[in-house]
Amino acid sequence: GPTPDEILAMRQAHVNPGIFHYYKKPLTIVEGKGQWLFDETGRRYLDGFGGIVTVSVGHCHPHVNAAANAQNALIQHTTTIYLNPNIALYARDLAAKMPGDLKVVYFVNSGSEANDLALLMARAYTGNYDVVALRNAYHGGSQSTMGLTSHHTWKYNVPGGFGVHHALMPDSYRGPFVGDPDAATKYADDIQNLIQFGTSGRIAAFFAESIQGVGGTIVFPDGYLKKAYAHARAAGGLCVADEVQAGFGRTGTHYWGFETQGVIPDIVTMAKGIGNGCPLAAVVTTPEIAKTLAARIHFNTYGGNPVCTAMGRAVLEVIDQEGLQANSLARGAQLKAGFAKLAEKHTLIGDIRGLGLMLGVELVKDRTTKEPATAECLAVFEKCRELGLLIGKGGLKGNTLRIKPPMCITEADADFLLAVLDEALAGV
Numbered sequence: 001g002p003t004p005d006e007i008l009a010m011r012q013a014h015v016n017p018g019i020f021h022y023y024k025k026p027l028t029i030v031e032g033k034g035q036w037l038f039d040e041t042g043r044r045y046l047d048g049f050g051g052i053v054t055v056s057v058g059h060c061h062p063h064v065n066a067a068a069n070a071q072n073a074l075i076q077h078t079t080t081i082y083l084n085p086n087i088a089l090y091a092r093d094l095a096a097k098m099p100g101d102l103k104v105v106y107f108v109n110s111g112s113e114a115n116d117l118a119l120l121m122a123r124a125y126t127g128n129y130d131v132v133a134l135r136n137a138y139h140g141g142s143q144s145t146m147g148l149t150s151h152h153t154w155k156y157n158v159p160g161g162f163g164v165h166h167a168l169m170p171d172s173y174r175g176p177f178v179g180d181p182d183a184a185t186k187y188a189d190d191i192q193n194l195i196q197f198g199t200s201g202r203i204a205a206f207f208a209e210s211i212q213g214v215g216g217t218i219v220f221p222d223g224y225l226k227k228a229y230a231h232a233r234a235a236g237g238l239c240v241a242d243e244v245q246a247g248f249g250r251t252g253t254h255y256w257g258f259e260t261q262g263v264i265p266d267i268v269t270m271a272k273g274i275g276n277g278c279p280l281a282a283v284v285t286t287p288e289i290a291k292t293l294a295a296r297i298h299f300n301t302y303g304g305n306p307v308c309t310a311m312g313r314a315v316l317e318v319i320d321q322e323g324l325q326a327n328s329l330a331r332g333a334q335l336k337a338g339f340a341k342l343a344e345k346h347t348l349i350g351d352i353r354g355l356g357l358m359l360g361v362e363l364v365k366d367r368t369t370k371e372p373a374t375a376e377c378l379a380v381f382e383k384c385r386e387l388g389l390l391i392g393k394g395g396l397k398g399n400t401l402r403i404k405p406p407m408c409i410t411e412a413d414a415d416f417l418l419a420v421l422d423e424a425l426a427g428v
C-alpha cells in the first residue's frame with residue numbers, strides 16, 4: 001500500500017481541506033484490536049479516544065465482526081421497502097433499553113442526521129418553530145444542525161439554524177454561577193427568559209447533550225435538566241436528549257446520560273457508540289410523536305440497513321455480556337482519582353470533569369485566573385502520542401484533554417494512561 005507520505009499527498013490533493021487531521025506529523029492507523037491501535041510500522045498505541053467516542057466495545061470486536069460478516073454474506077442492502085428481520089429485531093432490543101414510552105425507533109446514518117430528524121419531528125408534532133439549544137453545544141454539521149451547534153470552530157458564515165436560540169451553558173467551572181448552590185435553577189431560568197423575550201412564547205424543542213462532549217466534557221449541575229425540561233415543556237416544547245456521546249453505558253452509573261439527571265426526554269438521538277464504528281444512528285421517541293412522520297413519507301436509503309443493524313444489535317449484546325457499563329464506572333473512577341493525584345503536582349490541571357469513561361481534563365496557565373493553557377494542551381497531546389497514547393482535545397479554547405476510550409480498557413491500561421499523562425505534563 002501507499003506510504004504515509006503518499007497518503008498525505010493524495011489526501012492534500014483530493015480530500016477536502018475542511019477535513020482536518022490530528023498531530024503535526026499525521027498518524028497513520030492501519031489496524032485496531034480491542035483498545036489498541038497499530039500504525040504502519042506495527043507500533044501500538046492505547047486508544048484513549050475511540051475514534052471520537054465511537055468505538056464503544058473495542059476495535060474489530062469478534063462478536064460484532066461475526067454479526068457483520070454473517071450478514072455481509074447473506075444480504076447487504078434492501079432498503080426498508082422489503083421486510084428484513086434485522087431492523088425489527090434491533091428496534092425491539094434497542095427500545096427495550098429505553099425508559100418510559102420511548103419505544104419507537106427511526107434508524108439513520110449519523111448523529112447530524114439524527115438531530116435533523118429530531119428537529120423535523122419536534123416542529124411537525126408541536127406546530128411550533130423556535131428551538132432552544134445550549135451554548136457550547138455540538139449537535140452536528142449539516143446545515144440545520146450547525147444551527148443547533150454553538151461552537152465557533154464549526155460555524156460558517158452562511159444562513160442556517162433558523163429559529164434556534166442558545167441559552168447559557170451550565171458550566172460549573174467558568175460559568176456566571178460558579179459555586180452558587182442555586183446554579184441549576186439560575187441556568188435553567190435563562191431558558192425561560194429566552195423563551196419569554198426571544199420567541200412567541202411557544203417552542204418546538206429544547207435540545208441538550210446529556211454531557212457536552214465536543215465542548216470539553218461539561219457536566220451540568222445536578223437538577224439542571226429537570227428544571228430546563230420543565231421550562232421547555234411549559235412553552236409547548238419537546239425535550240430532545242442528544243446521547244450521541246454519553247449513551248450506551250459510558251457514564252458508568254446509567255445506560256443513558258439523561259438518566260444521570262433524572263429526566264425522561266420526548267426524543268432521544270444516538271449515534272457514534274451505537275454502532276462501534278459502522279455508520280448507524282437512531283432517533284427514538286414515543287408512539288404518539290412518531291406518528292407525525294406518517295403524514296408523509298420520510299425516507300432514508302441506508303437507514304436501518306441489514307449489516308449496520310446486525311452490528312448495532314451485537315454491540316448491545318457485548319455491552320451487557322462483558323459488563324462494559326460497570327467497567328466504565330470502575331475505570332472512570334480509577335482515572336478520575338489518578339487525575340486528581342496528578343493535579344497535586346501539575347498545576348496546569350485546572351479542572352477534572354466527567355462521568356464514567358467520558359472524561360475531560362482542562363489545562364490552565366493559572367488556577368486563579370483560569371487562563372486557558374491552549375499551547376500547553378497541544379504540547380501534552382502531542383507528547384502523549386509520542387509515548388503511545390492517543391487522546392482527544394477540545395473545549396471552547398482547545399485546552400481540554402478529552403479521554404473517552406473504548407469501554408473495554410483494563411485497570412492496567414488506565415494505569416498506563418495515567419503514567420503517560422504524568423510524563424507528558426512533566427515535559428511541558
Ligand code: PMP
Nearest residue numbers: 110111112138139140213244245
Ligand atoms: N451530537 C453530538 C453530541 C456529537 O458529538 C456529534 C459528533 N461529534 C454529533 C451529534 C454529530 O454526529 P455525526 O458526526 O455522526 O454527524
